[in-house]
Amino acid sequence: MDSQDPYRVEYRHSLAELEDEVNKIMIEDCKIDACADLFLFRVLPFQSGTYQHEYYEYSAYSGYGFSNFLKSVPEEPKAAATEELRLNVDRVLPGLLDDYDGNILEHEKIKGRLDARWKGMDAYQKDGASKNSIPRSLVDILMEKQYRERAGLSDVSSDEKAAFTESCRQLQSIIEGEHATASFSCGGSIPIVLGDLQAPEVTRPASSPVSIFWSKGDDATARKLVLPLDESVPHTHPDTLRRLVVDCDPASFGRGEQDVIDPEYRRAGKINADQFATSFHPADFGILENLSQVLLPSISSETDNQLGFRKITAELYKLNVYSGPSGHFRKHVDTPRATNQIGSLVVCLPCPFKGGSLTVEHHGQKVEFDWSEKSETSIQWAAFYSDCEHEIETITHGDRVTLTYNLYVTEPLNVGVPSPMSIVDPKAYPAYSWIRNLLEQEEFMKDGGVLGIFCSHAYPHSSNLADLQLPRALKGADLVLYSVFRSLNIDVEVLPILEKDGHYCAEDPSLGITGTVPGEDEIAPNGRRRRSRFYMSEYDYDHSGTLQRFLGNGKKPWPNYVELLPSASPADYEDIDRRWKTLMLSRRVGGMQNMVENFATEELPAKVNSTHRNPGVQVGLSHRPYKTFNRGYERGLDEVIQSIWPVQYLPGVTWITGPKHEEMAFSQIAYGNEASIGTRYSCAAILAVVPPAEQRVGMLRQG
Ligand SMILES: O=C(O)CCC(=O)C(=O)O
Ligand SMILES: [Fe+2]
Missing domain, CATH: 2.60.120 (Jelly Rolls)
Structure with a gap:
């Protein structure tokens, strides 16, 4: 096309530059949000009068801004929390407040984030959600991995990547082989x-x-x-x-x-x-x-x-x-x-x-x-x-x-x-020595990672008893894997993964993983789809406008975050350094995956190992009984899910096998022009936390 073409869009930046820019903004926003969350956690107990909790749920929708809420907090606790906020922001983002003498609560950037966090909080604060969280070792490994990738601290050569894929493929064939021959002994x-058999030392x-x-x-x-x-x-x-x-x-x-x-x-x-x-x-x-x-x-x-x-x-x-x-x-x-x-x-x-x-x-x-x-x-x-x-x-x-x-x-x-x-x-088990050898290789998951294996057998993992029975009730190949990892001192969790539009995890053609349950699209003899799909809406609009603008004119993008993170404990709020990385782990940037997948051209190259390309999974905190809810009236699933089926968004799991057996997780009654019911499904998966290579040395030996 010739350069006179009036419709030709001139790009100033590549997708790779957009990613760098978005990652930088994301890190900064997460740091401020961690400080803002702690501030809100400190002042929330002091809210008074008409700003009581009950009211809360509607506040964001009926025009009660954050500043109105703040007026209801007495001066003394407010001043203490504000001072703490300043110290924290200064520490995690040195320089941000250097030329700013005013009230930190009025600082444009900080005020904006406080307002956003306050609005986001009400959706599930009210229900108190669940006190559980995803096991710490699992989150920590993925969190550091994500941070290294976003901050540009990890670079993986294509040779290393190919070797890693090959190891995963072999692991997959061992696991599927273990399944095929069904653990014959x-x-x-x-x-x-x-x-004395009852003596305390007999454990x-x-x-x-x-x-x-x-x-x-x-x-x-x-x-x-x-x-x-x-x-x-x-x-x-x-x-x-x-x-x-x-x-x-x-x-x-x-x-x-x-x-x-x-x-x-x-x-x-x-x-x-x-x-x-x-x-x-x-x-x-x-x-x-x-x-x-x-x-x-x-x-x-x-x-x-x-x-x-x-x-x-x-x-x-x-x-x-x-x-x-x-x-x-x-x-x-x-x-x-x-x-x-x-x-x-x-x-x-x-x-x-x-x-x-x-x-x-x-x-x-x-x-x-x-x-x-x-x-x-x-x-x-x-x-x-x-x-x-x-x-x-x-x-x-x-x-x-x-x-x-x-x-x-x-x-x-x-x-x-x-x-x-x-x-x-x-x-x-034959898998034992193979997995042990793999983990003994220093190059394999050098900085640690999480291996994900969808269960080979069906479990009633959303029943009342499921949390008590898994992993105890694991069977066949699943039990084999679980006990092999445990005997090597590797932390293993069995948790339900929630689908999103029928997808459980990212597809991975190199391992033949489609991310969906086999037979999902089959048409039943009655001419219907195997099951009808109706979902609560998800606030997952395409926010790519601001991202595209950066490519064209270089104007700063305003990423829009979708965050899936269950409510935190006081200790979670207080550990600011861990908190901001957890926030980053649990966020997607609206429209970004789309951009990276569909916009990449020669002229606009994307990063080879883009952290925005592969969607993460939605991991349930526990196995919970199936229920029907009607809470999401006019509200997106992302806003209500933490109070009905708490999940954490986890990117970066290395999936070795795809989903096989799904179960109904929960249903939602929606009132639109006509009332209808939609069901979400989940699949049980084994998640093995592989520590960094240097920590593995002594650990596997003890196993
Ligand atoms: O003692 C054993 O290990 C196996 C015995 C056996 O194979 C048999 O009795 O048939
Ligand atoms: Fe025999």
């Missing part, structure tokens, strides 16, 4: 405590010594062995163990239709279940509950799982002894004893031995349970599906005494609440 251990599940009673042939007198061994008493004496070994018959195994004995294939002793009894029971330590959480989800439908229909029961099958130097069991698949048998449980009793690792394989993935190290001091267990191949390597020394159980699915009569204690050993 799990295991754990319970230490033996010789003294996690522990067992007293285990007794075994058995009889041999027609001899009706039962013998007794107590493990672990101890030469001082007959019951625990190694000679009694030898007696047990001698009393065992050779163990057989299924070959074709037959049970055969072949020491080449299996060298072990056995006692059938009708010939022995034991003081150990797998339900005692929550083993059954724990293995159910991992093994049940993939064999039942989501509906069965949600309703808690199915339970796993264990039936004692055999006692086996594999003794050094040659006990072993070659690779095999167990013979199911009933159609509802789903797997096997092996419990290894405390008795010293060397070698004898159990390896379990399923669709090319392998897990090893090496019990030799803790063989003397712990009960150790493993459970796996019936279709897993497994083998026991040669026992070189000692005796490996095990109880085996068949695991069955059953329909229970009543539904219990899962046990809070977890004794599953996360190291048994």
Whole structure:
């Protein structure tokens, strides 16, 4: 186009310059707002007369300005708060007040922000909203990250970015793989405590010594062995163990239709279940509950799982002894004893031995349970599906005494609440070493970050019980991830993410993440959309006019903020430095995403790593029961949401998987020309807080 074109717009600035300018203004505004919030927090309790709280809600709409409100505050507290305001502004924005001698409350910029903050406050102050907040470590990591990016303190080369994306892609395939093969095995251990089990130093599940009673042939007198061994008493004496070994018959195994004995294939002793009894029971330590959480989800439908229909029961099958130097069991698949048998449980009793690792394989993935190290001091267990191949390597020394159980699915009569204690050993999962290696790499999330993984299973996460049950009720791959992160000392939260126009998170083509739930746009057989969408209006106007003006004539832009941040505690207000970064984290600049996405041209280049390009997520503070509200009459969702379903806007989460299962979060009755109801949905997600690389070093080792 030629330069004479009268319609041609001349740009003075690029989008990148606009971003720098907006970020600078944003930082300044957030700093002033943090000071303004504390000022308001100080003077609000002193409001009097007609300016009472009740009135408040309408004040901003009926012309009661901030200055009217201020007149109602007595001089003394006002003066003290004003002095504090001046000190704070001077500290966070040195120089701003240098040439200003007047009343700080009349300072144009500060007055403008005080007025804006005061108006914004009333919307949810009244309800007191919720006292909760997003866990601090999560906010702090993202807050620093956002600040570094906005202040131009972080620069990431395209090589580093590509390497990071590749790591995320691998992590995604591990996670989805863990899901596909549905955590085919799990295991754990319970230490033996010789003294008082109720003693204060016994903090996690522990067992007293285990007794075994058995009889041999027609001899009706039962013998007794107590493990672990101890030469001082007959019951625990190694000679009694030898007696047990001698009393065992050779163990057989299924070959074709037959049970055969072949020491080449299996060298072990056995006692059938009708010939022995034991003081150990797998339900005692929550083993059954724990293995159910991992093994049940993939064999039942989501509906069965949600309703808690199915339970796993264990039936004692055999006692086996594999003794050094040659006990072993070659690779095999167990013979199911009933159609509802789903797997096997092996419990290894405390008795010293060397070698004898159990390896379990399923669709090319392998897990090893090496019990030799803790063989003397712990009960150790493993459970796996019936279709897993497994083998026991040669026992070189000692005796490996095990109880085996068949695991069955059953329909229970009543539904219990899962046990809070977890004794599953996360190291048994393939994801463990992979994630640990990833976090040990210094280049991966060098300055820290948050990994986001939408849950693989459906949970009634908006029910009354949800907050109590999650993360306890996590299942399958979700439970695996949760416990892997926890065992590496990584903070993990399971929180609901609220959608916005059907989108949960930003799309990320490099990981195949669309940000929406699959099937969302499907048309149901009745010709309707799978679900109708009606939303409360959101005050998300396109405020790009002032932003465009800057590109053309260089006039200072006036960013318009959309802020999603639940109400603060007194300590939050007082910590000004953290507060302004939190404010910045929870704000979007109206119109900015649009500009960066749609305006970028060669002539108007945008930043490569724009913090305005990818929208953040709206994270709920807790899992709350579904409800219907009618509060938003003539008001935008952003104004009322903190009092009905408190959320925080969180940009910068690294999403590894996209949303899968949504739940109704809340509905809103709107009165327009005709009353209608709109529903918002949410998805549960696992958020793992990855600290900066230098802090991770010692931390992962302890894990
Ligand atoms: O003792 C073990 O680790 C496994 C035993 C086993 O595979 C079996 O009894 O079928
Ligand atoms: Fe087996």
